Amino acid sequence: MLRSVSRFAALLRAFGRVFGNRNVRNIQLAGAGDVLGTYAYGVALPVYAYHAGGARAVGLLFLARFVFAALASPWLGVLADRWSRRRLMLGADLLRCGIFAAMTAVAATGGSAYAVYALAISSTIISAAYPPARAALIPSLVESPEELTSANLVGNSIASVGMFVGFALGGVLLAVSTPAVVFAVNGATFLVSIAFLLRVPADSPPERVAHPRFLPELTTGFATVVRWPALRTVVGLSAAQAMVEGALMVLVVVLALQVLHSGNAAVGWLNAGMGVGSIVGVGAVAVLASRRRLAGGFALGILLWGFPLAIAAATTTLAPAIILLGLVGMGVMLVETNGMTLLQRSADNEVLGRVFAVLQGLIFASMAVGAGIAPALVTWLGPRGALLAAGLFLPVLLVPTWPA
Template identity: 25%
Template sequence: MIEPTSPTQIPAFRLIWISRLCAVVATTGMVVILGYQIYDIARSVHGMSIVDASFLLGLLGLAQFVPYALLSPVSGVVADRFDRRRVALMATILDFAIALALAIATFSDTSSLTLLFALAAAHGAARVFLGPSLGALVPNLVPERLLPRAVALSSTAWQFGALAGPTVAGLLYGGADWMPYALSTSLLVVSCTALFSIGPVPQALSDRETHPIRQFIEGYRFLRGHRFLLGCVTLDLFAVLMGGATALLPVFARDILHVGPEGLGLMRAMPGAGAAVVAFILSWRPIEREVGTKMLLGVAAYGAATVGFGLSTNFFLSLACLAALGAADMISVFIRSALQQLSTPDEMRGRVGAISGLFISASNELGEMQSGVAAALLHSAVAAVVFGGAGAIVVTLVWAVIFPELRNARTFAPQTREKEQVA
């Protein structure tokens, strides 16, 4: 039997890649339009001010984060105890139902703030099960020597999806407000079909005799025992928590840059465009040296690009800053994801993935909440974005001091072989 030289030579990995791409296009487009609808309804139907409507965008992030936080202990254990393919399939089916409900409500003109927030929370619940199960499934299919390339290729699917989803959704919304959700519904059918076609995948199941809460605590202990990995995850948490500019994009699109939903789609896609370029480069030539320093520089550049976006009053300059923001963030995502998969035993990947996913969700959704609150307190969306970007740079400097392992890490290898036992 010929050994594969690339993850793309493995049929099951190709199906996962297709499933991820379709799901990301569907859900990122869906969430962008959901945010624009909430902001537009708040402004046009309820007559809210820009500041009050911006605060609702922060609450949208919170609505998605709360179910994620509550269900993370369950989702990680489920991914380790049960068939990860089936768990991912059920989560994708839930997202399909959400997209269908949004399409019907928008087509029939029955959308309301209550309904939109409820469906956003349901999407948060679906995502908490999809991330750990799908992420932990890849190492079951790909040899360890090909895993960094598989991680980069998976990130490429995510970033290309994050590029296409908002762009297409914004353009479709300009034609008919229900069409983005109809597209999401169709793409999620394709995603479900690809997952179903993979078939059973061998995996090391965790001990079913141990209580689920105890198993989740073991995942936390494992992460705590790897200071480099802990530093990576928490750096991403606090940096993105401060620099969550994307939540306020509807404000910039509607009331600052005056480019409407079509412009919003392009703006929301630009971080994905920048990240997709970097992900493609990394899938061809992965980072191998000075990984810690490069991650720190990437996060600092992310903060600087956020500041640039907040200060920009030119639409095209704003797009460039958003693309730079995504490119810088992709470096951190690649390093963190590769380390996490390479350093975690298979029977614990679901739990560690759930914890990492919780941190990432906290940084994204709570970052959106922070942006909305900051915009309300500072009475300015621009000030909120600039403040957040500067905060991300400060966090990077602090983490470089309190986690010297980040500065000193030269390659992946020394980090992936430390402390195999649970601390």
Template identity: 25%
Template sequence: MPAPQAGSLSGLGVLRAKRDFARIWAGQVVSRFGDALDVIAFMWIILELTGSTLMMGTLVVVNTLPSIFLGPFAGVLVDRWSRRRVMIACDVGRGLVTLSVAALWALGSLPVWMLFVVTFVNSIFEVFELPARGAVVPLMVGRENLVAANAIYGFASSLAQLFGLGAAGVVVASLGVTAAVVTDAVTFFLSALSVVVSAVPELERERLPLKIRPFLRELGEGLAFVRSEKVVLFAIVLAGVVNFALGPLNALMPVFARGALGLGPEALSLIFMGFTAGALVGAALVGQIFKGTAEVILLRWGMVGVGLAYGLLGLVPSAWAAVAVAAGMGLAIPFAQAGFSSLVQRRTPEDRMGRVSSLMGTLVLAAMPLSAGVAGAVAERVSIPIVFASLGVLVMATSAALLWTWPFRELRREAAEKASAPPS
């Protein structure tokens, strides 16, 4: 195992030592729990109002549109504005918009079109909030603690989502849709409060008026940086490839489980739980044990693990084998995520972090619905095991083509030299 970086903290150590980061982290965990409730509640509302699976799929598409079309432009503004104020405003805005859904549903006056408008507006808020949160992490924890911080973020998000999805059905069934949506709104307000009570470092910026020409110039600066910084560019491409590969998983897994394995919904649930459990274990390992491992090593391990697991998924003979392979894939993803996020944050100047995060989010989010549509059409003509195996080969081939190129080999050499150097 590579030697840890000097002075790096574990995931729990970061939370203990960086109290302001811990408060924002806790607010984000609560918000992720609410998001999981929200997914089930909104889908249930669509089902109650229309009974249409097409409408459910359309709602998912509407949710991704702002990220795809507004993401790069939002990043420019995030780099101009106070990131603390952006996070607070977006959380409060999402809370108020979500409360309006609860009120209209309780009054029996919620039209279907309103649900699509609310989803679209909330997604716009998220387009601004996510790069703002990503940009403040290096400022709050220090670049030497990025791996541990990103790992503890991933661990908490997976855990909150797991419990949120588990609680959503109980809340909707016992307390009703209104209670679930109100709970989600409250989590946004709590997330905003966590930022209000925290000291968030801000960069010194020259306050320039917002005009079209400077705006486009700053957007171009972000694009030019990504093109020139090959490590960041290749890492973003890899993230897009992984998300392209993972996009069809939710859509094709039920068909694969029933058709190829002869399984019912209970076994399908076990497979997805295996994936989540693996992700929790992987995030804990990265945050506590591999916290000082070089980002390029984590990225290599993670990408190879995801590719292998995906390829094996199409060969499993039974439910428990599928659970084991899904757990292996889940285990690998936090290694790739922590390595990827930390590498991009470490290589990107702080005053361009918003633009780079937004470009990254646009590519990553655009890949998933695109691949789900392509894979769905391909799966009509080709067996799903072959689709899974092909996606696994895609991940492995792209990883081999990019992660062993000169920029990453140089990063690996620098990491080895740093690990072998005597402590100062």
């Protein structure tokens, strides 16, 4: 007991060091600006697509976004290990500002939905450059493994608050305005991210012990993941979780509009429930980290991505569905924080960007599969059956894949 208290106190001290580290703090605040609008946009885009073409349009749009992002991720991971990671993040933010200005103009003037879809796909591809660069940059800014865990926890805590506020903001804005307004808000938040990134000193590209040709360099991340069993487990289960996440992006709209019959704003409230749950999940991550149980926390997160979603199939009113998605939100925090820290501690800095690019590429590909099959699940099994099937997938998969 005393040992756990002392470890938890040490973790809190590491939290203090993270907030006292100006560079890490600015990276985290840049992420806050990025996350806030992105989650509001995550409510508006599927609603826009649903009203333009139904659940099929939502599924196909997310399928296309994630397929192209998955294909681009390995190439962008090479850039994260060749270029300044800060500069890559700044470039991604600048390009997305322009894209969302164009998306706002098209949606506000009643332009073609296909133009909005094309811009959304372009934004997702460019966004794929940001997380690997950020995840690979943070270890060079901290001073200890405990501070690295805390930096990831702080980052995911900020993301959780941004998820809650962003989803709620998206729901409120949709209730009183149009998706075009939400698109404009998202574009503006990238300017906030740029302002904080400019306060971080320029970094140098990682030193390379060898200079291989581009194709072997491109596949190094895959080879690293395949070679290490721990990396294979974390990356594989994260990809499976992403498949359920992709399906949920479609199913949450179906849950709100077809199962609960609660209107467009309910999409925002259900997603906001996930945001609140992820904030609560910060405490669970802190306790598990104080006991150095990163792997156990990761597995618990995988389970929380499954069972509550299966139970949501039986709900008939909005409130219990929000609570259940809150439990899923706890799983989000556990999976992302523990998974990221396990990868950062296991891979060398020289290939870290490419390892995270492999993870992100597989996540995008899995989300594409999930988003693509979700409408078919709704057709075959009905809305409630689709939710049940999606919820049972991860618990069933965890048993044979988790190391003994």
